[in-house]
Amino acid sequence: MIQAIGLTSTPRRDLPPLVDDLSFEARPGAVTALLGEPGSxxxxxxxxxxxxEPGRGVTYFRGRPLHRIPYPVREVGVLLGDVPGHPSRTVRSQLRMLCAAAGVPASRADTMLEVVGIAGLRDQRLGSLSLGMERRVGLAAALLADPCTLLLDEPAAGIPPRERGWLHGLLRGHASLGGAVLFTTDDAKEAVRVADRVVSIEAGRLVADQDAAEFARTRLRPRVAVRTPHAARLADVLGREARAAQRAVEIVEESGSRLSVYGSTCAEVGEAAFRNGVLVHQLADETGPTGDTGATGRPVPSARTEPGAADRAAPADRSAPAIPAERAAPAAPADASATEAGDPPAPGNPRPAEARSGRPPSAVRRVGGPLRPLRYELRRVSSTSAPVLTAAVVVAVSAVTSLVLARAGHTPQNRLLAAWPELLPLPPAALGAGLLGALAFGEEYRYPALAADRGTVPRRLGLLAAKLSVGAALALLLGALAVAVDAAALRLVFDSGPLRTPAEWVSPAVSWAGLLIGCSWAGVLASGVFRSATAGLAAVLAVPVMVVPLVRKALDGPSAYPVTGLAARLRGLAWAQWPPEADRLVLGALRVMAQPVGTALVLSLMVLLCAYGFTGLRSRVRW
Incomplete structure (x- = not known):
């Protein structure tokens, strides 16, 4: 059950809101069409x-708003706009990544590709798909976790009319299992053909909420579509016979060879054409909106149907087009063995609620667990070329910078290996780590059921922890690779001249790792707060450019109380006594935090973490 109550968008300047106090319901076991002209x-x-969208109102999905559902992707399947995925990612990789986020087996991706009829395109890049193929991928993504509710925006867009039968059957099959289906359309005939209930809106306001049969009776007009090379002659014949029989017949010439006849039947038009020797190429019953023609009788284009399409357009015919059995009910495969008998009910899909809604328990085996967000993040990172390209650019720039610094001389060995000249705010590896962190968020906000600010707080924290963990691992790998390549380049060009065996390497290593992880986490948190990769990278650059000077001013001057012996005191406070050799690591970390860059990173991360908690973890109830 979908209950939308008082939906109102934010008012625009000098213009009314796009949606104004809209309320309606979409019942389980039925297909509901949201009908309106473009821009309504x-x-x-x-x-x-x-x-x-910012605004007022609330929507309940089986009695709960979206932000209160633990696993939204298992409750609501969404097709909204284009496919929310990286253009270089393949179709199969995109769906397998979404499987990891939804907690369903990766094999479900191949199953859904078969259902929507694009199994042969599994290795195609998302950026190379046509609009119709994109809609099929979006439908497959919406059905991955066997959701109880489907919200589809123009699902038939880009799909040729002759291929829409499988789509209509898919929607009817999902509803027949007890699911609620809501889709938008601007075609009244499609709404009558597919939906059980039609919700009509105009200028953002509710116009009517009717059963499909009542909508067809009150809002559509039956007509006879005629195609003939002698349209003008047939129109004259029909007009003369109607006047002679004193019948009200309206004839509209829609093109040079097409007529629409209102107030007559196929039999009457066919008999009149036969009696007068007029050749007819097509003769079919159609149903169209009541406002197709005005009082002037000017030609108004109407949607065409194939010969024999009257059966599908008739409002009394509620049967779905004939499609294979495996496509008629894709939301619950016949193989129920995928769910073990002893499995507990999946989170987000409790069996009592499913029984109350009339929907049988899902046959899709849930594979959730603590590694689910981490599995999703690993698939997201590994399925694009961004990490590899970033690493290649960073390593090349770092090696060239290191060679230039070595040739100029007077550069400490630590800065030489890090390729960090005094003039640059950050070394190339740190900038690369910040860029990879800034790219962590983005797609989730375009896919509502996966968005980082949706679902319960544990789910949001799990997704954030996965992104921070993967970002830190990538940053460390990138930093180690950059240092190794810099050292190899220096030895290759200058032999062992610029490099010496360091007397103390723990503290520089900890400092280097802390800088890389801090930049990565700053990018992750900033992109999560501002929902922009550009803002995430800007936050990383702001640390050395803006925060470090302020920290230097605050720390300038001698300290009244020294902090010597802090590592030993910390060892005494710890629950488990660490060995004295670990004091070197603690001292190294403290030295990093005592430096202006380290202090600035810590302060920036604390501010960003608080901002993320306020924007991403707070309640989203709107009224």
């Missing part, structure tokens, strides 16, 4: 329901 507010209404 259909997409905005869906975005308000998914909490992606």
């Amino acid at each position: 507010g259909k997409t905005t209404a869906l975005r308000l329901m998914l909490e992606l």
Whole structure:
């Protein structure tokens, strides 16, 4: 059950809101169409329901708002706009990544590709797909976790009319299992053909909420579509016979060879054409909106149907087009063995609630657990070329910079290996780590069921922890690779001249690792707060450019109380006594934090973490 109550978008300057106090319901076991002309507010209404648009109102999915659902992707399947994925990622990689986020087996991706009919495109890049193929990928993503609810924005966009039968059957099959389906369309005939209930809106306001049969009876007009090379002659014949029989018949010439006849039947038009020797190429019953023609009788284009399409357009015919059995009910495969008998009910899909809604328990085996966010993040990172390209650029720039510094001389060995001249705010490896961290967020905000600020707080914290962990690992790998390549380049060009065996390497290593991880985490948190990779990278650059000078001013001058012996005192406070050799690591970390760059990074991370907690973890109830 979907209950939208009082949806109202943020008012625009000198213009009314796109959606104004819109309330309706979409019942389980039924397909509901949200009908309206382009620009009437259909997409905005869906975005308000998914909490992606600022405004007022609330939407309940089986009695809970979206931000209160532990695993939104298992409750709501969404198709909104284009496919939210990296253009270089393959179709299969995209779906397998979403499988990891939804907690379902990776094999589900191949199953859904078969269902939507694009199994042969599994290795195609997302950026190379046509609009129709993109919609199929979006439908597969929406159905991955067998959600109880489907919210689809123009699902038939880009799909040829002759291929829409499988889509209509897919929606009817999902509803027949007890799921609720809500889709938007601007085609009244499609709404009548597919939906059980039609919600009509205009200028963001509710116009009517009717059963499909009642909508067809009150809002659509039956007509006879005729195609003939002698359209003008047939129109004259039909007009003369109607006047002679004193019948009200309206004839509209829609093109040079096409007529629309209102107030007559196929039999009457066919008999009139036969009696007068008029050749007819097509003769079919159609149903169209009541406002297709005005009082002037000017030609108005109407949607065409193939010969024999009247059966599909008739409002009384509620049967779905004939499609294979495996596509008629993709949301619950027949193989119920995927769920073990002893499995507990999956989070987000409790069996009692499913029984109350009339929907049988899901047959998709859940594979959730503590590694689910980490598995998702690893798939997200490994399925694009961004980390590899970033590492290649960083290593090349770092090696060239290190060679230039070695040739100039007077550069400490630590800065030489890090390729960090005094004039640059950060070394190339730190900038690369910050860039990879800034790219961590982005796609989730375009896919509502995966968004980092959706679901319960444990789920959001789990996703953040996974991103921070993977970001730290990538930063350390990038830093180690950059140092190794710099050392190899220096030895190759200058032999062992610039390099000496360091007397103390622990403290520089800890400092280097802390700088890389701090830059990566700053990028992750800033991109999560501002929802922009550019803002994430800007936050990384702001640390040495803006925060470090302020820290230097605050720390300038001698300290009244020295902090010598802090490591030993910390060892005495710890629950488990660490060995004295570990004091070197503690001292190294303290030296890093005592430096201006380290202090600035710590302060920046604390501020960003508080900002992320306020923006991403706070309650999102809107009224």
